Amino acid sequence: MPKIVDRAQYRQELLSKCFNLFAQQGYGSVTMRQIAQEIGVSTGTLYHYFPSKENLFEQLVEYISCQDTDEQNLAEIRQMPTLQARIETMFAFITRQEEYLMHQTLMLVDFCRYQGREAINRHQYFSPVAERYERAIVDCLGFQDEVLARAIATFIEGVIIRRLYLGDRIDIAEQAQILGQMVVAYLEK
Template sequence: MPKIVDHDQYRKELLTKCFDLFAAKGYGAVTMRQIAKELGVSTGTLYHYFPSKQALFWQLYDELNERDTASMNAVLNSTDTLEERITAIFDYIAQNEDYFFKQFLITGDFYQQQDREEILANETLKHNYELNRDFVTKALETDDPAVVNFAMCLATGIMVVRLFEGNVVEYAEQAQLLNKMLTLYLQGSALSDVNVT
C-alpha cells in the first residue's frame, strides 16, 4: 500500500528546517540545491513545494507569523487588564528572544537581497503586518493607529537594542513604562473626548 503523505504538514516541516538553515548560514548564502541537500530531499521535491528560494522565504515568513500570532493570542487569553496583557507579551518576547533574534536577522538578510519597492508591494508582507497590527490593537484595546504603531516600534526597537547591545534594556522595565504611558495617554484621550461633548 502506498505511503500517504500529508503534503501540507510535510511542507511545514521543510519550512521549519529552512528556518534553522537560514539562521545558521543566512538566506543569501545558500542556493536551492544547497537547501535541498541540507534538508535531505531532492531538488525536485524542494521545487515541488517551493518554486523559488524567494517563494520559500515568503511561505516561511507567512508560517512563522501564523505560529507567532497563535502563540501570542494564547498568551492574551490568560489576561484581563491592559497591564497584564503588556506584561504577558513582553514576557513572551523575552522567553523567545533567541527565536526572534534569528527571525530578525533572517528577514534582514532576505531584504538585503531584494528590491525595496518589490518588498513594499508584497502582499504577504502587507497581510502579515495587518495581522500584527490587529493583534496589537486587540492587546491594547485601542484602535488609535498612533498608539498601535508606537507599541509595535517600541517592541521591535527593544529587540534590536538587545540584539546589538546585550541586556542594557530590560523587557519588564519597558513593559511597566509602556503600561504607565498608555494608561495616562488613554485616560487623557478619554477625558478630552468627554470635554468635547
Template sequence: MPKIVDSEQYRKEILYKCFDLFAEKGYANVTTRQLSKELGISTGAMYHYFPSKQALFEQLVEEVSMQEFQLFKTAARGHPLSERIQALEMLLIENEDHFIKQAAIWVDFYQHHEIAEINENPVFQKIDRRSQQEISEFLNLTDLKLARFIWTLINGILIEQLEDDGSFSFREQIHLLTQMLIAYFEKYSPD
C-alpha cells in the same frame, strides 16, 4: 486524503528547518545546496515541494507569520492594561527564539520585495497588517498607531539580539521596555 495531509505537514517541517538558516545568514547568503543539506534531502526534493527558493522563502514568511498569529491568539491576556503588558512580556520571553528569527526574516523579506509588490499581493498585505492587529487586540488598545509603535520598539530589541554578544539579555530588555510602557501609560492614560 491522508497523503496531502502528510505532504502538507512535511512542507511545514521543511519551512521550519529553513527558518534558522535564513534568519541567521539572510536569504541571499544561504544557497539551495546548503538548505537541502541542512534539510537532509536532495535539491531535487526541495524543488518537489517548492517551486523556487524565492517561493520557499515567501511561504516561510507566511507560515511563520501564521504561527505568530496563533501564539498571540492562544496566549493569556490579563485585564488591566498593565497586566496585558506583562502578558505580552511573557509571551515574548517564552517564544524568544521564534520572535528573534521572525524579525530577521522580516527585514530580509522587505529588502527582497518592492513595497508595491507587497501591496499588490493579498497574502502579504494581510501578513503585513498582522502585527498591528495582533498587538492592538492583545493589549486591547484602540489607538492602532500606538500598538504598531510598540511592536516597532519590540522589533528593535529583537533585531539587536541578532548582533548579540550575550551581555544584555532579551529578557532584561523586554522587561525594561515593559516598565517604560507602564510608566508611559500611567502618565498619559491612568485608568
C-alpha cells in the same frame, strides 16, 4: 500501496526545517540545493513545493507569523486583568522567545537587504504578515486602534534590535513597563 502524503502538512514540515538555516546563514547566502541538503530532501521535492527560494522564504515568513500569533501563544496575555498587565505579559513572552525573535529579525533584515528597498516597497512582501501581528496586538491588548498597534509592533521590533547590539543594557521588563504607561496615557486622553 503508495504512501499518502498530506501536502499541506508536509509543506509546513519543510518550512519549519528551513528556519534555522535562513536564520544562521542569511537569505542571500543560502541556495535551494543547500536548503534541500540541510532538510534532507531532493532539490526536485523542494521545487515541487516551492518554485523559488523567494517563494519558499515568503511562505516561511507567513508560516512563522501564523505560529507566533496562534491562539495558544496569545491566551496567557488575554487573561491579564489590566492593559498594563497584558503588555507586561506580552513582553515576558518576548523575553522567553528572545533568541528565536532575534533570529527571525536577522533573517528578515537580511532578506530585505538582499531584495533592496525598491523591491520591498513595490512588492510589499510582508504587509499581510505585519497586519496579522498588528491584529494580534489589538486582540490581546483589547483596544481598536490600528495605528497604536502598529506603533507597539514597531516598539517591540526596536527593543529586539537594540537587544541584539546592546545586549542586557536594554531591560525588556523595564521597556514593557514604560510602554504600558505610555499606552495607558495615550488611550486615556
